[in-house]
Amino acid sequence: MKLILSDSDTRPQWKQQLSNSIVSVHKLLAILEINPSTLNLSEQANQQFSLRVPLPFVEKMTKGDPNDPLLLQVLPVLAEEEQSPGFSLDPLQEANANPVPGLIHKYKNRVLLIGAQTCAINCRYCFRRHFPYQENRIGSKDIESIIQYITQHTELDEVILSGGDPLANNDKTLNQLISQLNNIKHLKRLRIHTRLPVVIPARINQDLINWVNQSRLPITFVIHVNHPNEVDSALADAMAKLRATGNMVLNQSVILKGINDNAKTLIRLSEKLFEAGVMPYYLNVLDRVQGSAHFEVTEAEALQLIEQMMINTSGYLVPKLVRESAEIPYKMPIK
Numbered sequence: 001m002k003l004i005l006s007d008s009d010t011r012p013q014w015k016q017q018l019s020n021s022i023v024s025v026h027k028l029l030a031i032l033e034i035n036p037s038t039l040n041l042s043e044q045a046n047q048q049f050s051l052r053v054p055l056p057f058v059e060k061m062t063k064g065d066p067n068d069p070l071l072l073q074v075l076p077v078l079a080e081e082e083q084s085p086g087f088s089l090d091p092l093q094e095a096n097a098n099p100v101p102g103l104i105h106k107y108k109n110r111v112l113l114i115g116a117q118t119c120a121i122n123c124r125y126c127f128r129r130h131f132p133y134q135e136n137r138i139g140s141k142d143i144e145s146i147i148q149y150i151t152q153h154t155e156l157d158e159v160i161l162s163g164g165d166p167l168a169n170n171d172k173t174l175n176q177l178i179s180q181l182n183n184i185k186h187l188k189r190l191r192i193h194t195r196l197p198v199v200i201p202a203r204i205n206q207d208l209i210n211w212v213n214q215s216r217l218p219i220t221f222v223i224h225v226n227h228p229n230e231v232d233s234a235l236a237d238a239m240a241k242l243r244a245t246g247n248m249v250l251n252q253s254v255i256l257k258g259i260n261d262n263a264k265t266l267i268r269l270s271e272k273l274f275e276a277g278v279m280p281y282y283l284n285v286l287d288r289v290q291g292s293a294h295f296e297v298t299e300a301e302a303l304q305l306i307e308q309m310m311i312n313t314s315g316y317l318v319p320k321l322v323r324e325s326a327e328i329p330y331k332m333p334i335k
C-alpha cells in the first residue's frame with residue numbers, strides 16, 4: 001500500500017532549505033570564491049548578530065565579487081563596530097509601545113504582531129538586530145492575551161504579522177493564528193511583512209496558499225527586496241502563486257549606501273518587481289541603529305534619487321520615501 005504524504009507529514013522543502021542556511025562566514029566566502037583577507041570582516045559584529053543566509057539567496061550573488069550588493073547585506077564587517085552619534089540600540093523605541101508581549105501598537109488603526117523571533121536571513125542594517133526577541137517570543141498564553149487585546153481595541157481594523165519573519169512559522173501555526181484573527185469582527189484586513197519568499201522562494205507552497213485562500217480577511221503581502229539581483233524567476237513564480245489568490249503583493253526596500261543608492265538600480269528594481277506582479281510601496285531611509293551607520297544615505301541624497309526616478313520611470317513605479325520615527329504615529333514622508 002502506498003502512503004500519500006501531505007506537506008505536514010514530511011518536512012517541507014523550505015524548512016530543509018532554512019536549516020541548511022549558511023551560518024559560517026568562511027563557508028560563505030568559500031562558496032563565492034572570495035579570499036577572506038580581501039575583506040574587513042568583524043568577528044565581534046558576527047557574535048553580536050550572527051551571519052545567516054539561505055542558499056537560494058547565496059545563489060543570486062556573483063562569484064568572486066567582494067562588493068556584490070547581496071553579499072554586502074549579510075556580511076559582518078569592521079564598520080559595524082563604530083559607535084556613531086545618533087545611532088542607538090532601539091531607535092524606534094518600540095519598547096514603549098509594547099502593551100502585551102509580541103504586540104506593538106504605535107499607529108492608531110493597525111498593530112504589529114511579532115510573529116516570530118527569528119528571520120531566515122540576518123540583514124546587517126536591520127533595526128531589529130538588538131530587539132529582545134526572547135522576551136517577545138509568543139507562547140500559547142501570549143496568543144490569548146494578544147487576541148484579547150485586539151478584540152478589546154475596536155479601533156483596530158488591520159493586523160500586521162511582522163518579525164522576525166512570520167513565515168518562519170509552519171503553516172499549521174499560521175493557519176490557526178489567521179483563523180483566530182478572522183473571528184475578530186472589527187478587523188477588515190490582514191497583512192504579512194516577510195522577506196522569506198525572497199530568500200527561500202519555496203516558502204510559497206501549497207499549504208500556505210491553502211490558508212491564504214481560506215482567510216475571510218484579505219491578506220496583503222509586503223515583501224522586502226533591496227536590489228534587482230534579488231528578483232529571479234523562482235521569486236517571480238512564487239509571487240505569481242500569491243497573486244493568483246487575488247491578494248495584493250507590495251514591496252518595501254531600505255535605501256543602502258553601496259547597495260542600491262543610485263537611480264538606475266532603483267528603477268531596475270521597480271521594473272523587475274512589476275514584471276513579477278509586485279508593486280513598490282515604501283523606500284525607507286535607514287533606521288539609525290547602532291552598527292549600521294556605514295549604510296546611511298542622507299535624506300537629501302535619497303530625495304535626489306526619487307526625483308531621478310520620477311523623471312525616468314512611470315509614477316506608479318516610484319516608491320514612497322519615508323522615515324520611521326519614535327514620535328510620529330505613521331511613516332513620515334520625506335519631502
Ligand SMILES: *Cc1c(COP(=O)(O)O)cnc(C)c1O
Nearest residue numbers: 104106107110111112160324331
Ligand atoms: C510600519 C509600521 C506599521 C505599518 O505602517 P503602514 O504605513 O500601514 O504600512 C504599523 N505599525 C508599526 C509600529 C510600524 O512600524
Ligand code: SF4
Nearest residue numbers: 119121122123126195
Ligand atoms: S526583520 Fe527583515 S530586515 Fe530585519 S533581519 Fe529580518 S528579514 Fe532582515
